[in-house]
């Protein structure tokens with residue numbers, strides 16, 4: 760917006776903030792959306808898809824790793840500050856004395872996950888069975904179906920208006936890997952000719 764109006768970004772931000780304060784617009788922060796431009800007229804689509812897929816998988820694994828690292832820090836049975844600085848290859852001379860562990864002498868434990876039926880039984884409900892019998896193209900791939908059931912939006916789901924479907928997010932309380940495993944075990948319907 761700043762570039763097309765030829766105005767400083769700060770001015771645009773102030774204007775949007777003002778509009779929001781007046782109740783004229785609703786401002787919501789959202790994640791950065793990566794955009795790509797095609798620069799090669801006739802790319803090798805297979806190779807390109809494989810490369811992008813590998814790149815996204817690496818990124819996903821990295822993000823999951825970061826969340827795991829955070830969980831390990833929170834639940835660490837020892838000085839958390841020392842644990843954190845060790846991550847950056849530094850050493851504390853001793854316990855910091857002010858982190859949660861140093862203050863309480865106890866490691867933080869996450870509450871156990873609430874009891875819930877196995878993913879397979881969720882996938883066997885009449886609602887899901889009905890959806891699967893007429894599986895929309897946007898949900899054909901097990902991964903897409905798992906994203907849908909976990910309530911994780913994607914441009915394809917939005918385009919297919921599936922983010923408003925009652926089953927969108929039906930498995931939101933389950934770990935994604937479990938839902939993915941359950942979806943991968945489902946029989947894949949034959950592709951419908953379009």
Ligand SMILES: [Zn+2]
Nearest residue numbers: 838855858861
């Ligand atoms: Zn400490």
